Amino acid sequence: MWGLNLPIVLALAAIGGVLAWRRAHTLVWLLYTGGALWAFFRFGFTVPIPQSVATIYLGITGLALVSYASSSRERLAETVQPIQRLILEPRYRLALAGLLVALPGLAAYNAYADLTMPLEAPGFGREIHPPPPTELTVHDETIDMATAENPYLHYKHDDPELYGKHVENGRRVYYENCFWCHGDGMGGDGMFAHGLNPVPSNFNDVGTLPALQSSFVHWRIAKGGPGMPAGGTPWDSAMPAWEKFLTTEEMWDVNLFIYDFNGYEPRALGQH
Amino acid sequence: MTAHANRRTRTAATFATAALILALPAVAQVDLGTEEQRAAGKVVYDKYCGQCHGDTGDGNGYATPRVRPKPRDFTTGKYKFRTTPNGMLPTDDDLRRIIEIGAPYTSMPGWPNLTSAEIQNVIYYIKTFSPDFENPDRYAEPIEIPRPLESTEESVARGRVLYEEQACGACHGEVGRGDGASAPTLVNDKGDPIRAADLTQRWTYRGGPTKEDIYRTFSTGLNGTPMPSYADSLEVEDRQHLVNYVYSLGDGDDPNYGTLITAVYSAEPIDLQDEETLDALFESAPMTRFPLVGQITEPGRNFFPPVTSIEAQAVYNRDEIAFRVRWHDLRADTSGRNNPSLEVPMWDEDNGIGGDAADDAGDSDDFFGDFGGEEAPAEDDFFGDSGDDFFGDGGDDFFGTADAGAGGAEFSDAVALQFPASLAPEETPELKPYFLYGDAQNPVDLWFVNLTYGVADTFRGRGSDSIEPTEADIVEAVTSYDQGAWTVTYKRRRSSRAGVSFAEEQYTPVAFSVWDGFNRERGNKRALSSWFYVYTEPSVEQAVAGPVLRAALIVLAIELLVVFLVRRRARQKAADEEASGATLTATEAPAV
Numbered sequence: 121m122w123g124l125n126l127p128i129v130l131a132l133a134a135i136g137g138v139l140a141w142r143r144a145h146t147l148v149w150l151l152y153t154g155g156a157l158w159a160f161f162r163f164g165f166t167v168p169i170p171q172s173v174a175t176i177y178l179g180i181t182g183l184a185l186v187s188y189a190s191s192s193r194e195r196l197a198e199t200v201q202p203i204q205r206l207i208l209e210p211r212y213r214l215a216l217a218g219l220l221v222a223l224p225g226l227a228a229y230n231a232y233a234d235l236t237m238p239l240e241a242p243g244f245g246r247e248i249h250p251p252p253p254t255e256l257t258v259h260d261e262t263i264d265m266a267t268a269e270n271p272y273l274h275y276k277h278d279d280p281e282l283y284g285k286h287v288e289n290g291r292r293v294y295y296e297n298c299f300w301c302h303g304d305g306m307g308g309d310g311m312f313a314h315g316l317n318p319v320p321s322n323f324n325d326v327g328t329l330p331a332l333q334s335s336f337v338h339w340r341i342a343k344g345g346p347g348m349p350a351g352g353t354p355w356d357s358a359m360p361a362w363e364k365f366l367t368t369e370e371m372w373d374v375n376l377f378i379y380d381f382n383g384y385e386p387r388a389l390g391q392h
Numbered sequence: 393m394t395a396h397a398n399r400r401t402r403t404a405a406t407f408a409t410a411a412l413i414l415a416l417p418a419v420a421q422v423d424l425g426t427e428e429q430r431a432a433g434k435v436v437y438d439k440y441c442g443q444c445h446g447d448t449g450d451g452n453g454y455a456t457p458r459v460r461p462k463p464r465d466f467t468t469g470k471y472k473f474r475t476t477p478n479g480m481l482p483t484d485d486d487l488r489r490i491i492e493i494g495a496p497y498t499s500m501p502g503w504p505n506l507t508s509a510e511i512q513n514v515i516y517y518i519k520t521f522s523p524d525f526e527n528p529d530r531y532a533e534p535i536e537i538p539r540p541l542e543s544t545e546e547s548v549a550r551g552r553v554l555y556e557e558q559a560c561g562a563c564h565g566e567v568g569r570g571d572g573a574s575a576p577t578l579v580n581d582k583g584d585p586i587r588a589a590d591l592t593q594r595w596t597y598r599g600g601p602t603k604e605d606i607y608r609t610f611s612t613g614l615n616g617t618p619m620p621s622y623a624d625s626l627e628v629e630d631r632q633h634l635v636n637y638v639y640s641l642g643d644g645d646d647p648n649y650g651t652l653i654t655a656v657y658s659a660e661p662i663d664l665q666d667e668e669t670l671d672a673l674f675e676s677a678p679m680t681r682f683p684l685v686g687q688i689t690e691p692g693r694n695f696f697p698p699v700t701s702i703e704a705q706a707v708y709n710r711d712e713i714a715f716r717v718r719w720h721d722l723r724a725d726t727s728g729r730n731n732p733s734l735e736v737p738m739w740d741e742d743n744g745i746g747g748d749a750a751d752d753a754g755d756s757d758d759f760f761g762d763f764g765g766e767e768a769p770a771e772d773d774f775f776g777d778s779g780d781d782f783f784g785d786g787g788d789d790f791f792g793t794a795d796a797g798a799g800g801a802e803f804s805d806a807v808a809l810q811f812p813a814s815l816a817p818e819e820t821p822e823l824k825p826y827f828l829y830g831d832a833q834n835p836v837d838l839w840f841v842n843l844t845y846g847v848a849d850t851f852r853g854r855g856s857d858s859i860e861p862t863e864a865d866i867v868e869a870v871t872s873y874d875q876g877a878w879t880v881t882y883k884r885r886r887s888s889r890a891g892v893s894f895a896e897e898q899y900t901p902v903a904f905s906v907w908d909g910f911n912r913e914r915g916n917k918r919a920l921s922s923w924f925y926v927y928t929e930p931s932v933e934q935a936v937a938g939p940v941l942r943a944a945l946i947v948l949a950i951e952l953l954v955v956f957l958v959r960r961r962a963r964q965k966a967a968d969e970e971a972s973g974a975t976l977t978a979t980e981a982p983a984v
Contacts, residue, residue, distance in 0.1 A: 216955070220952070235934065305440065305503065314649070356827060360689040
């Protein structure tokens with residue numbers, strides 16, 4: 121669900137619950153928060169997030185934890201008190217010695233793991249839905265992106281038979297051109313999808329089509345990868361600029377079809 | 393699911409089937425479902441299946457002209473993947489299996505979103521397309537699939553003998569790369585060209601990769617294709633030995649696609665002419681397999697590329713860097729022409745492998761029009777550049793290979809490595825040229841080898857419509873074709889005058905293109921990859937002990953410092969308290 125690795129997330133939440141129930145010490149909370157965030161970023165997602173992104177988040181949350189702990193003299197004293205006791209009280213001497221050995225050991229292991237980690241190609245973030253232009257010109261026809269709608273959508277209520285014809289034409293266009301990447305069932309898992317990076321859009325996803333206006337989808341279809349701003353890494357996208365292959369009507373028809381197939385409606389004008 | 397779990401499920405299923413067979417009379421049942429079930433199946437079929445298999449089940453859907461192998465024609469009643477004897481109808485479970493998991497590397501996907509009932513309804517509906525399903529004589533009990541034999545040396549050796557005796561290599565090739573002498577001629581009983589499986593790439597087996605799957609194919613054959621059943625000609629045990637041999641040809645269960653070539657350092661000189669030392673040099677370099685897909689983004693679209701992956705490795709020394717790529721091709725096409733900018737007329741997009749391409753060409757006016765206008769050899773940059781090669785060593789290749797292959801392909805096999813012409817600026821490290829031959833702002837360099845000539849030509853690409861030959865850098869290449877595998881080794885100086893230089897510890901984007909002349913691939917009609925990277929590993933091996941020790945010591949030092957500071961502070965505090973206590977006592981003392 122939402123790309124989360126649920127067992128890990130639930131386990132972390134459960135530990136937090138136990139700590140709350142046992143009224144854990146501030147220091148324990150701080151250690152828990154730091155550790156849980158690390159584990160969340162490292163293991164909490166089914167699709168691993170880039171290490172550079174995780175490092176930035178952990179850096180920020182680390183700073184936040186430190187400033188929280190030192191926000192007042194009392195809290196600081198409360199936080200460091202167990203550490204002082206560990207260092208000072210003779211009965212903890214064994215634990216202290218253990219910690220003195222264990223922490224450098226961990227650091228050594230971490231350094232070793234970093235050095236021997238199998239190399240990976242560098243990864244970069246990208247905008248999945250980059251900001252559209254305000255106007256779009258396709259085949260000499262200019263539309264206003266904010267107000268334009270699929271011209272055939274209204275047939276759904278006004279003329280179901282005509283609507284059906286446009287959908288069927290869209291179906292033809294889709295299975296003559298699109299399913300190699302976006303998949304027969306539109307899960308973004310077509311027979312070529314495994315060879316593409318970024319992966320093709322998944323139209324089953326509730327976060328994709330229903331969240332977009334049909335004009336946005338039209339823009340993506342007509343201009344394809346090369347028509348994206350730099351934030352969308354246009355140089356990597358295999359999405360063709362379909363205006364090279366299809367008529368304007370065919371593009372609106374396939375637009376209509378992918379919504380219809382998934383039982384979705386485009387995001388309405390002015391709806392946020 | 394792991395292969396192991398898979399096998400267990402299957403074993404369980406076998407037991408269940410066995411139990412059923414014991415319980416029921418031993419005659420397969422004609423089960424066509426109820427009218428409601430068939431009607432419900434039609435709804436599912438019309439939504440998910442008709443686009444390929446046709447709304448009337450004849451295998452002529454919207455997608456059909458552009459997919460290979462072609463979608464099943466349900467009106468024939470012939471099914472490839474069955475547990476029933478050759479020529480018989482499949483069981484419902486056979487149909488269900490393919491609907492659930494699909495056929496890998498074809499346009500038939502698995503349909504995990506369909507419920508068990510929906511699948512059953514679709515099966516009932518599919519049966520309505522062929523009268524065979526009403527005929528009890530066309531039904532048979534599933535064959536028994538025994539547990540695989542242990543893959544001993546003797547078993548594999550026996551399998552190898554059988555592989556030769558049964559002439560499996562005539563189609564699948566001597567070492568199984570799908571390159572047998574008759575491979576280019578194979579068609580199914582509808583006359584559509586089909587390919588012999590590449591036995592070394594198990595993950596592409598249409599009927600599944602397990603030993604049980606292979607045994608099933610041997611024992612039942614693939615109806616409607618040249619793949620026969622060996623149920624009558626080979627004993628069960630021999631089929632099992634053959635399974636073990638075919639399995640041993642496989643290059644792993646999984647393609648293990650990677651994203652990075654690691655170029656390793658060698659102090660040795662790189663001599664392309666010295667085959668032995670060159671091979672030894674590449675022994676030490678890790679091999680990475682990259683997925684290739686059809687170029688379907690720009691005109692000249694290639695909807696069914698036969699080459700689905702390429703392996704690559706790299707070595708470098710002080711001055712030079714060498715790349716080696718390897719891929720499988722059913723035939724060496726080395727008599728035609730090719731270059732990255734050859735135009736592909738629109739009609740050719742839907743055009744397929746070998747023979748039928750010629751038919752289409754004959755009845756198409758476009759062909760001659762386009763050919764004369766856009767593909768006139770006189771306009772072809774390639775011939776201008778490589779005139780020498782053509783008449784020199786190219787000439788020998790021409791006649792040599794024409795004898796071996798079915799010959800006469802209009803376009804030759806080719807391969808290209810693609811690099812950005814310059815590395816991304818530091819502030820935008822994600823910036824790359826457009827992966828399809830670059831763009832106006834960010835050009836690419838192509839190291840292109842037309843395998844007719846076996847030499848590298850360099851091109852600068854600024855987009856698909858702007859590919860110019862360039863001679864800024866000299867790239868050398870040697871090529872070889874051995875039993876279905878092309879190997880091309882490139883070499884260039886690491887530093888470049890006009891293109892990208894390969895510095896140590898640098899990540900350089902790289903992409904691949906492969907052209908199969910047999911599939912009429914040329915220009916933008918090609919198999920290609922997205923951008924991947926080549927990493928030039930440092931020439932001096934990084935010591936591990938140093939950094940590990942340093943990390944441990946730094947942490948230890950910090951710890952000791954903290955302990956020291958805390959203790960000193962505590963001591964001071966104690967001393968202060970003692971002192972103030974003493975003062976107090978002292979001041980109080982006189983009062984006593």
